[in-house]
Amino acid sequence: QSVLTQSPSVSAAPGQKVTISCSGSSSNIESNYVSWYQQLPGTAPKLLIYENNKRPSGIPDRFSGSKSGTSATLGITGLQTGDEADYHCGTWDSSLSAHVFGPGTKVTVL
C-alpha cells in the first residue's frame, strides 16, 4: 500500500490533453521534490519531470509538472499514441525516511 495515490487510468483522444494527479501528505509531496516517470510496456521507467516541474534534456515541452500542497500533477498535451504508458510519481517521505512511488496511472490513447 503506497503512501501516494494515483488514479488507476486515464484516457483521451490523440491531440487532447490529460492530467495525472499524485496525492500524498505533508511528510512527502508537500515538503519534498516530486519526480515523474514514463514506463512504456516492457521497458524501464524514464524520467520525465524532476524537482516538481523541470524537464530533463530531450523531454518535449508537451510534458509538464506542477505541485500544490500535498498533490502533484503531470500534464501531457498534444497526446500521441506513443504516449500510451504507465506514469509513476515519486518523492521522499520524511516520516518513513524512504523514497516512495505512486502505484502508477495507465494512459490510454483512444
Added chain:
Amino acid sequence: QMQLQESGPGLVKPAETLSLTCTVSGGSISSNSYYWAWIRQPPGKGLEWVGSIFHSGSTYYGPSLKSRVTISVDTSKNQFSLKLNSVTAADTAVFYCTRHSVHGANDFWGQGTLVTVSS
C-alpha cells in the same frame, strides 16, 4: 551516455540470497553529485525503492526490506551490488539499478532483470 546494466541469476530458491550487480559505464560511480539505487517492480505492480548507496559506501534502505538488504559498492570496477536474503515468492520482481540525485530523481536506469523466487 551513461549506461547501467544489471547482472545476476534469474532464479533463486526460497530462503536463499538474491545477489545482483550493476555495472556503470559512460561515467564514474564516484561522482559526488549522485547516489546509486536498486528499485524493484513485482509483475503487474508499482515501483518499490529497495535502497541507495553513495560512492563512499554510505547506505540507506527502505523500511520494509531493511532487515534483509545489503548494498555495496566497488569503485574500482564501477559497480554496485545488491544482496537480499531469506527470499520468498513475494520477492519475485524486475530489479532495476538506477542513478539518482540528492533530491531523489532517478535519471538513468538499467534495463531491468527479472528475478523469480521458486524452488
